Amino acid sequence: MPRYHVTVGILECSISEADLGGIQQDPPGWLITERSRWRSGVRLDLEGRANDPSAAERGARAEVAVWLGRQGIDGDVAVSRTRRELADHDH
Structure with missing residues (x-):
């Protein structure tokens, strides 16, 4: 199965940068590679x-x-x- 990189925005979310960084568990089946404040979320x-x-x-x-x-x-x-990761093992 191919690997995908998906950027998700959580709108109208008031969590602080410190609290966001303190969340250690990733969503099931997904690895969080980067997290940051963005607009109003x-x-x-x-x-x-x-x-x-x-x-x-x-x-x-x-x-x-x-x-x-x-x-x-x-x-x-x-x-x-959303973008697909191209890797040798995907061919």
Whole structure:
């Protein structure tokens, strides 16, 4: 299964940079490679596997929404970018 990099925005999220950095657990099936404050919310760069770009976007959005709820964080999840990682083992 190909690996995808998905950038997710969590809109209207008031979590601080320190609290964001303190969250140690990643959403199931996804690795957070970067996290930062972004506009009125938070930006997460994720890496995970999926069958195609649409499945990657749906999976990332759904898992991040559930993950946020478990952390007690409110916010609307939106995908802003998805790209496939090209690697020798994908051919």
